Amino acid sequence: METTPSYRTELLQVAEAVAREKGIEPDEVIVAMEQAIQKAGRAKYGHEHDIRAEMDRRTGEIKLRRYLTVADPIENEFTEITPADAKLRKPEAELGDELIDELPPIDLGRIAAQTAKQVIVQRVRDAERGRQYEEYKDRVGEIVNGIVKRNEFGNVTIDLGRAEGLMRRDETLPRESVRTGDRVRAYIYDVRSEPRGPQIFLSRTRGDFMKKLFAQEVPEIYDGIIDIKAVARDPGSRAKIAVISHDNSIDPVGACVGMRGSRVQAVVAELQGEKIDIIPWSPEPATFVVNALAPAEVTKVVLDEEQGRIEVVVPDEQLSLAIGRRGQNVRLASQLTGWDIDILTEEEESARRQEEFHSRSQLFIDALDVDDVIAHLLVAEGFTSVEQIAYVPIEDLIDIEGFDEEVAEELRARAEAWLEEQERQLDEKRAEMGVSDEIAAIEGLTAAMLVKLGEPPAPYQPIKTLDDLGDLASDELIEILGEEAPSEDEANAIIMAARAHWFGDEEPEAAASASGQDDSAQQDEEPAQPGSQA
Known part of the structure; x- marks a missing residue:
């Protein structure tokens, strides 16, 4: 391909035009042209040769060259040359130097020209994609x-x-x-x-899209005076947003609604008529949940922070409004607040309270051998278990109306006797299951825990010996014990006590250290199997 001066100039003009059209640098187009010429050159002289093309950025002149590297020994005869042969061509040549052979310009045939075009197009497309990624x-x-x-x-x-x-x-x-x-x-x-x-x-369905739309319509949000703390959406149908104002003189809900609803309606129109409830955010979970359930009215809220659940009581006629069509209102309120919400009517809540009152009263009647009047008094004062009666300060019992010290002492004695009887029965059951006395002697294990070790849930095998218990990991022990499970530190202490006999007369600290190393090695090699035995 003879590069006459006019042709050279034309190549540079083409590079600039393509670069301008695609929004990339002209040099990237020139590099693409060089690669196309290089590919055509290798097709003519042999793909095994190291042939490179270079275009002068100022004149457009294209040079085609073959490169040979001075090497000893030679691994590739097409790209390397021995030092002896190199010195015949260039006396000062040393190992690692490159010798350059100028090649005559090539005349691109139809196929070579098409290949060159494809290379250029691909390189330009790659450069354009790189520019798009950097931009976005x-x-x-x-x-x-x-x-x-x-x-x-x-x-x-x-x-x-x-x-x-x-x-x-x-x-x-x-x-x-x-x-x-x-x-x-x-x-x-x-x-x-x-x-x-x-x-x-x-x-167009994400909560952040709605946030950005409100920021465009409400200057107070854009300026940071009002924050959108949470968004919950049922895209295209309904949404709830929680807002808070950092300026006491500005109502966050009113600012988002706008004069005659102009601001919120602009967002609704963009979202194809999606209804939007704007509610004030509160750091108090109960208040926040009550707000989130609007327009339904709430009469009572009970929080269970451990389970992340909240129980909401509403008037009977408000139940359908609180739940919403196909559960939409309560579902969005749950998403918005991050709490699992259970909704009860006042009638349902009253029936449940009566059932709990009756079951607790019956427990005290059976366990303490008292009449229903005393049992009802205990429940009314907030006692929920026999353990509470056995272990609370005696003054708490004496303070109950109608109770004196003698009654309080008698109730405590009966509670302790009932608990001892329960303990005895559980211990007998433990022995029948074959759970060893050595396990029963470990500090921190109650009789109820020992029974659960004897009847573990699947896939665990019964834990009857110290070795069975010592083979467990702390998380496995916690899973087996379920509601009776101790903390992770206590579970580790129980397992270490079960393993103590593995170390003989070693000092406790040394045994613990060795056990820790053994556990690490065992975990590296193979995870412990549930209920496995030594």
Whole structure:
């Protein structure tokens, strides 16, 4: 390919035009041209040769060269040359030097020209994709405008101008119809660099999209005076947002609603009529849940922080409103607050309280051999178990109306006797199961725990000997004991006590150290099997 001056200039002009059209650097196009010429050169002279093409960035002149590396011994005769042969061509040549042979320009045939074109197109496409990724990788979290380019089975490709974004079917609003040529707004939630090019993922269903829309409509949110603390959405149908104001003089709900609802209606219109409940956020879980269940009224709230659950009591006529159509209202309130919400009517809550009152009263009647009046008094004062009566300060019992010291002492004595009898029965059952006395002697294991060791849940085998217990890991022991389980530290102490006989007369500290090393080694080699025996 003879590069006359006019042809050289034309190549540079083509490179600049392509770079301008694709939004990339001209040098990247020139590099693509060099690779195309290089590929054609190797096709002519042999792919095994190290042939490189170089274009002068100023004149457009193309040079084709073959490179040989001075090496001893030679591993590839096409790309390497011995020091002796190298010195015949270049006396000062040393090991590692490269000798360059200038090759005559090549005349690109039809196939070679087509190949060169493909290389250039591919390189330009790769450069364009790199530019797109660099441009959009820091724009995650932004709202962008684009024009629908195609809609394939609900997956929408959107032309963003200098790139394309993909909005998958599950990220589009249900029942929203988008056609080619429609202009849409969407939220960039991820940008990835993949082999097929950068993928810009868009969404119209995410909570963050709603946050950004409100920030565009409500200046107080944009300025940071009002924060949107949480969002829960049933896309295209209903949503709840929790807002808080950092300025006591500004009502966060009113600011988001706007004059005659103008601000919230702008967001609703963008989301195809999705109804939006705006509620004040509160750091108090009970207050927050009550707000989140609006418009339903709540009469009572009971928190269970350990289980992450909250029980809400509503008037009978408010039940359907609190639950919402197909459970939508309570589901969104649960998502918004992060609590599992159980809704009861006042009638249901009253019936349950009566049932609990009756069952606890019957427990005290049976265990303490008292009449129903005393049992009811105990339940009314908040006692829920025989253990509480046996171990609370005597003053707590004396303070109950109608109780004196003699009655309190008698109740305590009966409670202790009942617990001892329960302990005796459990100990007998433990012995019948074959759980050894050595295990029973370990500090921290109660009679109820010992029975559970004798009847563990599947897939564990019965724990009857010290070796059986010592083979367990702490998490396995906790799983076996279930509701009776101790803390992790206590479980470790129990297991160490069971292993003590493995170390003979060693000092306790040394035994513990050795056991720790043994556990580590055992875990590295093979995880312990549930209920395995030594």
